[in-house]
Amino acid sequence: MPYLSAITDEQTETLISDVLQLYGYDFTGYSRASLKRRLNRLYSLDRQVSFAEFRYKINNDSVYFKRFVEQITVNVTEMFRDPNFYKALRNKVLPSLGTYPFIRIWLAGCSTGEEAYSMAIVLQELNLLKKALIYATDINPTVLEKAAQGMFPLSQMKQYSENYIESGGTKDFSSYYSANYSLAKFNSELRDKMIFSTHNLVSDHSFNEFQLILCRNVLIYFDRDLQYKVLQLFDGSLEKLGYLALGTKETTDFSPISKRYVRLDTDKIWRKMV
Ligand SMILES: C[S@@+](CC[C@H](N)C(=O)[O-])C[C@H]1O[C@@H](n2cnc3c(N)ncnc32)[C@H](O)[C@@H]1O
DSSP: OOEEESSOOHHHHHHHHHHHHHOOOTTTTTHHHHHHHHHHHHHHHHTOOOHHHHHHHHOOOHHHHHHHHHHHOOOOOOTTOOOOHHHHHHIIIIHTTTSOOEEEEEEEEETTTTTHHHHHHHHHHHTTTGGEEEEEESSSSSHHHHHHHTTGGGHHHHHHHHHHHTTTOSGGGGGGGGTTEEEEEHHHHHHEEEEEEOOOOTTTTSSOOOEEEESSSSSBBBHHHHHHHHHHHHHEEEEEEEEEEETTTTOOTTTTGGGGGGEOOTTTEEEOOO
C-alpha cells in the first residue's frame, strides 16, 4: 500500500503538537504505531497531495478537524463483544450489585453504543434496569449521536444474536428491537436508562461515583503512562467494592492502582477492595 510511508514519525509529532495547541485535544499519550497508521489511512482516503496541505486543513478547517478526530480514533465495536465477558457480568458482577438501591455504571469509550444496549439488555433480564443508570461517554461526538439513536444495521443482528446466546441470553434477541428498513431500532425502555455525553479520558475529570466502570478496548491505544493515568481516574471514580472491566488485551497489572484490586478468576474484571 503506497500510503504507508506517507506520513513520517516527525510529521506525526508535528500534527499531535498542532492539535494540542489549537484545539486542546491531547494525543501525546496515544501509542504511535496505531496513531501513525490511522493518520496515513486518512491521508490516503482523502487523497491528500502533500503533508503541508493536510496539516493546513487540519489546523484551519474545523469541519475537517472533526473528521480527523473521528478517523484517528478507532470506533470498531459490536453487541455482546467477547460473550464470555457478558457471561461474567450476568452471573458474577451484576447479581452482587443487585443488592444496592441504585446502580451507576460508566461505559468509557462507548463508541456507537452497542456496549450500552448490551448492558441494558442484561440489566433488564436480571430485573435491575429500573434501578440502574448507564453513563456512556466517548471523546467523539459523532459516535455518540449514533449511539443515542439506538439503531444498528439489521444485517448485524444475526451475529449479535449469536453473541447474546453465547453470553448466556435465553430470550428471542429480536424481541429487543423492531426492524425498520435496513435498521434494527432498539426498544426505548433500554435507551431511557442511558445518558450519553462527551468525555475525554486524557483531559477530563471524574464526574460521579460508580459501582461499575467498563473501559474496554480503549487503553490498548494509549501508551503505558497514559494507561496508568486513566486507571487512576477510574480508581477515583469507583466506589469501594465496585468493579472495573477492561478489554481482553488490557490489564491493571503493574499499574499503581493494582494493589487495591482483586481480579475475578480469569475474567478481565477487577474488584476494588480498599
Ligand atoms: C475500539 S472502540 C471501543 C468501543 C467499546 N468500548 C468496545 O469495546 O466495543 C474505542 C473507543 O474509544 C474512544 N476513545 C479514544 N480516545 C478516547 C479518549 N481520550 N477519551 C474517551 N474516549 C476515547 C474512541 O472514540 C472509540 O469510540
